[in-house]
Amino acid sequence: MKRVIVACGSGVATSQMVSSKLKNLLQKRGIPAQVDAVDIKSLDRHIKNCDVYVSITKPDKEYPVTVCSGIPFLTGVGMDAELEKIIQALK
């Protein structure tokens, strides 16, 4: 199963919020994927075994996987477009 990681400053609140929401949205669309909230301080370790990285911040460097923004899932603005991007990357 493909894996999505969502990172925030502690791996507790914001990332968990976004990952719960994403899990629900993917489930509704019938797309199997594992979604995990992780601690951004340990991002370099997690990025090695994931397919999509959902970032709450503006990424400051290139990553070997698809990077999407988690902000739309918090504000609701542009959420569908970002979800589509994640789904494409999971196919």
Next chain:
Amino acid sequence: MEVLKNAIQFVLDLGAPVFVPLIMIIVGLIVRMKLRDAFSSALTLGLAFIGMNMVVGFMMDSISPAAQEFVKNSGINLNAIDGGWTPMSTLAWAWPLAFLMFPVQILINLLMLALKQTNTLNVDLWNVWGKIFTAVLVIGVSGNIPLAFLIAAIQVVLELKMGDVNQKQIQKLTQIRGVTCTHGMTLFNVFLYPINRLLDYIPFFNKHIDANWLKQKLGIFAENHVMGFIIGVLIGTFAQYPPQKILILGVQAAAALTLFPMVARLFMEALAPLSDSISDYMKRKYSDRQLYIGLDWPFMAGCNELWVAMIIWVPITLLWAVILPGNNILPFGGIINLSLAVPALIVTGGNLLRMIVLGVLTTPVFLYVATFFAPTITNLAKDTHVINVKDGQFLSWSSIELPDFRYLFAQASNIVHGEFLGLVLAIGWLGLFYWYYKGMQKRADQLSTELDGTSHHMSV
């Protein structure tokens, strides 16, 4: 009436791991969650309490003996153990009236939007716990429940005002449009601002240091397990443990710091569907008006200055803890001081040099306020029975968020016992808040001319 009272008492006597989930099911059904989902969320919430009690107990059992040895050998009295923020949120949710804080925050926000007193919609319902925590601290100090709600309500108002006035500066730092930070920790900006203004007079402090390179080099120290191991080894060394015991303590401390967020995540997992449906409702209500969306701080986590400053402060915090007269707290779980770094980032506009100086100067405020609240927090743990603290041990939080506000306003609530000093100081603080607000408004005006036309960044 008597029957109802007995029934409520009966439920409360079951303890937070049972009664908070029961409240959660009721609240979940009110916001139209399916019974199955509500039950699952509620059960997760209950087991999060149990999990947190286990981890805090483990931390206290491994760190406390070392701390006591250290006290015996050095004569320095550090008898309050720092659990960081996660056990504090556990204590907050265990308050029987905790869930009432949701409507308090939502109604104040909607009212202020309607009256055009704010332009910020706070959708961060997780950090409702920050207001709950303020309320329980106030009750711990003065025992007055109405004042606890009033002070929490003031915090809600000020957070929204902070969201408004800091938005441009935050946009400049993160390059993310339309969002701002409504986390209560930003109220510490008020305390940092005057010092930052003083630094304006020293040209040296206008120098910009590139934090990216330092972050690459230092980043590993910020990882929970590495930081835990280092602090554990340090505490063991100062306790004059034999080498094997030092290493064991190091790994135990690493385990504690790694497990805290794992358990705390369960609280969020349980509350996410609830807070999601509330924030969806609020966003729908105001979909036609251009508002700043108020979020928790992590969207600023890409600013490397935060991490570099926090790592540099770690040894300084430990040093302050040892040399400050009257400090009782041994920094551990809260040693990475976000509650200072985020305000310092905003106030200085990301000037690392200034951030470091502000941190060095104001860390004592955190330690003293943590010391002041240690008995309150320990009693809270004992009264609610959600976290077991053995006799003679104290629990606190070395990097307590918005320490200035919480200390002064908790003291102000002592007005019910005829003490006026706290109230006077709290009013003085509000004066500083006003000064900060005016100053940041001016900065926002300057920044908005500069930021206009930078739409090529993230499409938010």
